[in-house]
Amino acid sequence: MASLSLLMKRLGYLFYIVSPEESSFATHDEVPDYVGEVTPYFAVFVVLELAVHILTRKFDSFQVDDSIASISQGLLQEIFRIFFEGAQIVGYLYIYENFRICSLPWNSTWTWLVALVAIDFGYYWAHRFSHEVNILWAAHQVHHSSEYYNFTTALRQSVAQDYFVPVFYLPLALIMPSSVYVVHRQFNLLFQFWIHTEIVHTLGPLEYIINTPSHHRVHHGRNRYCIDKNYAGTLIIWDRLFGTFEAESEQPVYGLTTPINTVSPWTIQVCHFQYIWSQLQKAEGLGDKLSVLFKGPGWAPGKPRLGDPDDIPEVTAPVRRYSSPANILWQGYVALHFILLLEEYFFVLYMKSLFSTWEMIFVSAYLIFALQTFSALLESTPLAYHMDAWRCLLFFITNKFVLPARDETAFAALWTPIRFVFVASFIGILAVIHKETSFRPHYSENEKGR
Template structure:
């Protein structure tokens, strides 16, 4: 998500040598090309492997094995990596992901964990030079190490790779999927009407969606605070509806099929009841355990 806000800053210098129309056309073609290379269905493409960034090359780019780190940056052409020494051919099926996996479904943690790491490094290191290096050099850099860090510090990948999976029941996953569907419908409507809304209404809608995604992450992570946060989330919807959204009411900027709005409100009311019951049950179980000890 944050990349969308940093990309324009990095691309601005191109305006000195390229017209905006040429840049936009190239940028869109490059984006479309990405749909072709994110696959395991295609192995190699013969002589094209020497010129184009192919699925094989791009699998290496996304790998976390030592030989894959900081390789194959090219978007469409692989010749740039060959020229600047960042090319690496695919040796075996890479293990995808981060060198230090973040085992959570919390969107906030997934978005900012690297920024938090950089922040901690800046505060830990002494000297302005080291602090600036922590920001502008590679994530594995430390004083006395190469600019991009020491490849030997990258942990070995144990195979078979077990991806992080939800720790909850199928019923809980179904509950999260149902509310995620409602959230997507709300987002689509919010995005469609954003030009007609007041800034306060739009900000509340964005904030509520973001908070809801975080709560869903706690459910999928199997955290004990999930039910309490769900109670807060459901109550918050009714508060925002009464004071900001006015769903289904005359004059409301957020309109939609009356049946769908009614269904959503009933679903949230039932969810609030169920989450509240689970919270009370959890408190009772905790009290019994404390007395037993």
């Protein structure tokens, strides 16, 4: 019963259902890692949502390559957080310790409630600026780049966004204890996971108060009526108050107004930064260059600050969505190894206190290389098979010389079957490379000119 009670308690974190008394702490160091505690629930929700879509025969609501790409972005974000743990709060701590006007009592229910509202207010403006300022959109567009809308989309996050969003919360450091800030940043984030679904339609009167799947579907749409609407995190009241609310009417078409048509983690993360750089090269004069950076992503010389709405392509569901060229066998192969990579990542988190900095750098580089390899296999790039052979080799090198012996950990039972899969995969990928090389046409010098 105690275990069931704990499971239900953690489930409540996803819906901001938590007691103020149980989530109030004197210092930020005492605050639990609520996101880490709830992470296994993400996988459960993804599987349950997938099962519902299969049972209801809505096979167009998900795609293997897109889901892998989405989770890969979240994994990238978490890998970088390993090295920059604490970076998101350093500015807040500095202001709170040196410039605070007063300090609200950390153990007050009123402080807890004020923080819920204040953090969400800060999130609204951070989110809105992320859409209305081009250089910030370059990071945030990662989250909008999926053409599907499901729980894996919630995990599609930008690495860069982690390090500018906290700026919007700095005014709170003048009065709010850092422990309260850390608690509500986590709950505000967790609440936004479950609203990324098409399964839940509307929630009655709650639609007037809180952010819901219906409201957030509009936010992710690229229909004209959806653009720059519904920035809410937890409370939809901010959109209603500041004129950015839009109710769901016609079915949203998800994704960017110009689809990026790739599952490459690197491309998804940096493509808009590259676009901004190209626009800076073309812009004439300092004024236009600054406008490229700080006006909306739709701005151009002679256009309004946020661009001309008439420039947004009109779309109506259903539309043709990007699908990587890999066949079902390769998608299954990548999906299997992606699941094994997730096991590897959680093992690293479980044992990270035993690693040196250089070991963590090596393991993280391996994880990032593996994610890029998966996208190469899905998109059938020329070096994909060779990259995968190196990935399998790096797996054994990493586990033999860098990571602690798995036989001494909670992951020991998984180690033997995982090794078998990698040995078989390595042999198989070498056979594929040999076959590709053997069947490649070879021409003599005399034949080349014919």
